[in-house]
Amino acid sequence: MNDASVKQPTYYEEVERKGYSRRDFMKFVSMMTAFIGLENSAIGDVAKALETKPRLPVIWLHFQECTCCSESFIRSSHPIVADILLDKISLDYTETLMAASGVQAEQAMKNTMTKYKGQYILCVEGSVPMAADGVYCMIGGKTSLQILEEAAEGAAAIIAWGSCASNGCVQAAKPNPTAATPIHKLVKGKPVIKVPGCPPIGEVMAGVIVHYLTFGRIPELDKLGRPKAFYSKRVHDSCYRRPFYDAGLFVESFDDENAKKGYCLYKVGCKGPSTYNACGVMKWNNGTSYPIQSGHPCIGCSEENYWDNGRLYERASSFAGFGIEATADNIGKAALAATGVAVAAHAIATNVRKKKLIFELEKEGQKSEKELES
Amino acid sequence: MSTKYLHVHKLRRVYVWEKPVRIYHWLNVVVLLALIITGFYIGNPLAQLSTKEASDRYTMGWFRYVHFVAAYIFFFNFLFRIYWGFVGNKYANWRQFVPFSKKFYKEMWYVIRMDILMLKGREHMSIGHNAMAGFTYFLTFLAFLVQCLTGFGLYAAMSTWWFPKLFAWVPSLFGGDIITRQIHHWAMWFFILFAIVHVYLVFYHDYVEGRGEMSSMGGGWKFIEEEVFERNHHQTPNPTKDTK
Ligand code: SF4
Numbered sequence: 288m289n290d291a292s293v294k295q296p297t298y299y300e301e302v303e304r305k306g307y308s309r310r311d312f313m314k315f316v317s318m319m320t321a322f323i324g325l326e327n328s329a330i331g332d333v334a335k336a337l338e339t340k341p342r343l344p345v346i347w348l349h350f351q352e353c354t355c356c357s358e359s360f361i362r363s364s365h366p367i368v369a370d371i372l373l374d375k376i377s378l379d380y381t382e383t384l385m386a387a388s389g390v391q392a393e394q395a396m397k398n399t400m401t402k403y404k405g406q407y408i409l410c411v412e413g414s415v416p417m418a419a420d421g422v423y424c425m426i427g428g429k430t431s432l433q434i435l436e437e438a439a440e441g442a443a444a445i446i447a448w449g450s451c452a453s454n455g456c457v458q459a460a461k462p463n464p465t466a467a468t469p470i471h472k473l474v475k476g477k478p479v480i481k482v483p484g485c486p487p488i489g490e491v492m493a494g495v496i497v498h499y500l501t502f503g504r505i506p507e508l509d510k511l512g513r514p515k516a517f518y519s520k521r522v523h524d525s526c527y528r529r530p531f532y533d534a535g536l537f538v539e540s541f542d543d544e545n546a547k548k549g550y551c552l553y554k555v556g557c558k559g560p561s562t563y564n565a566c567g568v569m570k571w572n573n574g575t576s577y578p579i580q581s582g583h584p585c586i587g588c589s590e591e592n593y594w595d596n597g598r599l600y601e602r603a604s605s606f607a608g609f610g611i612e613a614t615a616d617n618i619g620k621a622a623l624a625a626t627g628v629a630v631a632a633h634a635i636a637t638n639v640r641k642k643k644l645i646f647e648l649e650k651e652g653q654k655s656e657k658e659l660e661s
Numbered sequence: 662m663s664t665k666y667l668h669v670h671k672l673r674r675v676y677v678w679e680k681p682v683r684i685y686h687w688l689n690v691v692v693l694l695a696l697i698i699t700g701f702y703i704g705n706p707l708a709q710l711s712t713k714e715a716s717d718r719y720t721m722g723w724f725r726y727v728h729f730v731a732a733y734i735f736f737f738n739f740l741f742r743i744y745w746g747f748v749g750n751k752y753a754n755w756r757q758f759v760p761f762s763k764k765f766y767k768e769m770w771y772v773i774r775m776d777i778l779m780l781k782g783r784e785h786m787s788i789g790h791n792a793m794a795g796f797t798y799f800l801t802f803l804a805f806l807v808q809c810l811t812g813f814g815l816y817a818a819m820s821t822w823w824f825p826k827l828f829a830w831v832p833s834l835f836g837g838d839i840i841t842r843q844i845h846h847w848a849m850w851f852f853i854l855f856a857i858v859h860v861y862l863v864f865y866h867d868y869v870e871g872r873g874e875m876s877s878m879g880g881g882w883k884f885i886e887e888e889v890f891e892r893n894h895h896q897t898p899n900p901t902k903d904t905k
């Protein structure tokens with residue numbers, strides 16, 4: 288740590304300053320420890336890190352997005368998350384939440400970038416439009432790509448918040464007019480943590496930051512670059528409706544008797560079986576509920592291309608390029624019918640074109656049969 | 662006496678499909694049927710009319726169980742078949758399937774002309790697979806690969822065994838489980854269409870050649886005309902060195 292950062296207050300000092308009790312602080316610490324998938328014994332480590340380490344300088348950029356990630360983050364179930372991790376003291380630059388604006392704001396970002404070179408965390412919310420030289424999203428006269436490249440240069444690590452930054456989200460849906468591009472495709476040579484979801488769960492977002500804070504390195508990532516602690520299980524694996532799935536009891540339509548009984552939402556399009564996220568465990572809005580619990584199927588918002596890979600309320604496999612009504616099975620049936628016709632046509636043609644051959648074979652056989660008779 | 666048999670072919674019994682090939686074939690039939698039926702169910706389960714409690718049933722669970730068991734058999738059966746392509750007889754040899762020689766393509770083109778476009782000319786009389794059939798089976802090998810990669814890739818996340826975990830990289834290659842599952846679903850249709858054409862063509866060859874094509878997958882024999890046998894000991898593509 289260089290001198291500048293040592294002078295920074297620690298998280299615990301900020302917590303105290305904000306009027307939280309030690310008890311609140313420890314609650315927060317144990318919650319975070321559980322969320323990031325650590326053992327009980329690590330509570331001490333997390334607490335110590337928050338007590339002793341100076342706050343992490345954070346630059347939070349907004350590109351093509353709807354700000355639902357920020358919204359989710361500030362509504363994270365524990366108030367300390369919003370107050371401390373995201374409060375203006377922690378965030379050196381974020382367009383939507385900082386007090387400064389205009390030149391001042393740009394200056395704040397510059398200062399952080401030079402002062403904490405190689406130390407700050409770069410959080411990116413939103414995708415980067417690459418079409419038309421990036422004019423679709425420009426801030427302060429610079430294109431998103433320029434801003435991203437400048438900020439990424441001195442970042443210790445990059446967090447791609449949400450589906451926009453992780454995989455492009457809806458603005459990258461075909462035909463992707465602005466060429467919306469996720470962060471990992473643009474930044475090379477820096478660790479990029481993807482935290483997909485539209486939005487991602489607030490606690491997950493906080494958990495990623497606390498992990499980095501505690502251990503000074505990024506959490507373990509899966510093959511798609513997502514933190515394993517939150518994205519290694521499918522929504523389906525922790526779904527409380529799973530017994531109905533296994534039993535074969537499904538909601539057939541949204542207003543039927545089965546829906547009232549709380550059966551599995553598979554047949555109304557639930558993507559839980561293909562979606563890796565922690566919704567079933569952490570839930571939303573202070574652990575109140577999550578889509579499936581409220582009777583709505585999972586739409587797979589944290590999965591790449593969920594907007595193009597089939598319809599939201601059906602599980603049928605779609606067939607891109609064959610029109611909106613084409614499902615794999617419809618096309619299969621059409622192919623089946625075509626094959627049937629082709630086979631029938633071939634059978635008829637065989638009898639016509641190979642008449643002589645078949646006739647000779649039959650004659651040959653009949654001859655033998657006759658001879659047996661005589 | 663000799664005039665009497667002038668038009669009657671002298672047939673030679675050739676052992677074409679060895680027992681392991683036949684076992685592989687029929688096991689594959691059973692397993693593929695099971696996979697397709699359970700696969701359709703898993704993709705779009707039927708509505709149940711029963712008043713039994715959820716805890717008393719396991720319908721989807723059983724369908725999936727059968728699907729997974731069948732998938733394992735399908736996989737290892739196919740692996741065995743690939744192995745047999747190296748140690749089995751010449752009709753089982755991998756050279757019958759992989760189009761890598763000019764001769765192979767030539768024969769394929771000939772089969773297309775004679776059996777599909779039905780042009781006039783000397784009939785194509787092969788003993789094992791003709792080149793076109795061999796190539797089609799090569800496509801089934803590829804479909805097998807696709808199904809095993811995507812299937813076990815999807816299965817990896819719910820398995821604790823190391824074997825399916827070997828395939829965990831597959832969904833990330835395609836960009837997630839949703840698309841992987843769709844590829845798995847589309848590829849199934851290949852097997853359905855293949856089965857129809859395959860069964861039809863077996864009928865066809867039995868009908869126009871009269872050499873016991875239908876029963877060959879039962880006993881392993883085909884009956885080959887002596888003159889075909891003499892003319893070309895081995896008409897199928899890419900003869901191995903043990904073919905004279
Ligand atoms: S509601 Fe969705 S996630 Fe839950 S068991 Fe059914 S398919 Fe799985």
